[in-house]
Amino acid sequence: MIRLAASIFSALLLGNISACQMPGAPSEAPPSTLFAEPWNSGVDPDEPAFQVQAIDADTYVIRQSLRTSFEAPFLYLLFGEDSALLIDTGTEEGDLRPVVDRLIAQHLADSGRSSLPLVVMHTHGHGDHVGGDDGFAGRPDTVVVGHSVEDVAAFFGISDWPEDVGALELGGRAVEILPTPGHHPSHVMVYDPATHILFSGDAIYPGRLFFECGAAGEYAASIDRVARFAESHQVDWLLGGHVEMKAQPGQAFGQQAKSRRGEHVLELPASAIGDVQAAFSGIDDYPRVTPFAEFVLLPHPADPRGKSPPNWCKPS
Template identity: 45%
Template sequence: MQDGGIGTHRHSLPGSTDSSAPGWQDHSMSFPAHWNDDDATDHQVHWYDERTAIIRQALRTNFEGPFIYLLLGTERALLLDTGTGHADLRAVVDKLLAGRDLELVVAHTHGHGDHIGGDSQFDTVVGTAPEDVAAYFGITAWPEQIVQFDLGERVLDVIPIPGHHTADVALYDRTTRLLLTGDSLYPGRLYVTDWAAFRASIARLAGFVAAGNPVEHVLGAHIEMTDQPGIDFEMGADQHPGEHELELAPAVLAELAEVLVEAGPVPRRIVRDPFIVFPK
């Protein structure tokens, strides 16, 4: 069910906090050479480091192939998005959290169906309207205010960035210096429903980074670009041979902000090597 309250499901299986516990691996802040779409699994799980799991829902379960993030602190774990609902995400998350006494918070980058489809698999989730998101995270001036959310020895900055959806947020992880941007920036088609809001949000996000918040990688929620500059896969493609890498350099955010300034107030399609801006 959805509501504006806290994700109250708590994993209380016994276990230590060292890297030998179930589901923990050390990948030293790396990415896989490619994201598989193995017929034997509905989700590919990659540990970026010992507290950051990147989950990719298989394209064969749904062409969106969304990316889902599980961030672990010492007190709680944040699951960011739940995918399309065409696969058993709950079983994956339970396995990854086995042996951890962590409260599970389920929230979203935004409220579109391919990011909230698995919500019913979880006991409680943060709502997807702007007022729900603002109430849960303590944002009193949406969308200008940036607030902090502490997972326990791991602080995230919650940054409202409406424009693709009314309740878009980006999350900046101070520990890994990862910037999670949902559908607002990823290697693919950036669908913009509110042009003015999107331009303002991307400018604000780029300003946050420029103000002294260093970013190692920008990670979005899909891959729709091929490894050929400016070329995307066909809409609805459920196979991605020659797929662009997930991770984007922080310079791509600056590039997006710049081209939106150059575009001005009238919506228009913009093609760049790692993304395509699509007004709707």
């Protein structure tokens, strides 16, 4: 999710976007296909700051608690034979490093190794995805990738941004880096052929797909490239940066809720790519706040003064 400037955020709240916060009793989400346990959602005041679940022995998903930040981002740790990859570091309110250190230590013990380099990257540069970076500063055998377009392109070997696809070899596990600007200039998705998962950040997830009014074309072009990529690669699931939707289709939680009941599952099927693609293709003259079953298109002006959603991108 984007950390909106105070004026924009206030306008979002005062504008009463009924399409994003429709009334109705919470309903239970269907069981997850990938995860054995439901994700902590702030209901238990004593829940840990981070919850960890494994997809397999080499792939871990970490959720930061709503009790620490309403953003409640999801972070991903992937292990290869030669190095580990951490995707996003959450908000500054959490202390992520001990959690990652523990998982790496356990992996080393299980594999009989003494050390494993760590690469820390980001789906994009918003504060809820880079806020924990300081915890990894000075960590031995660790590289923290910058989050400007230039930093990302240089590290992953992307010579023609955003058309090219970059790569990172972890040792027996090579991930591909797809530039997907629109939500943020340096936004990327990470494709893992070992699990057939596309880690989709804030470009596609069960929540509010934020973008400035003028970035709709750039965002749409990114989703078109992802759709073409998926035609030649097996994508079973998309795992994004947040869950903001309710189990009821087309309904989202209030933005700053500290606890939730009846969340949508984290994982989205590959068909979600086409759903988002169709949503952008149907924008017509200008983008407007529009709910869909598993996400909400949420364009916003850079300066919201004198405008109100859902039509605040309409030219004057």
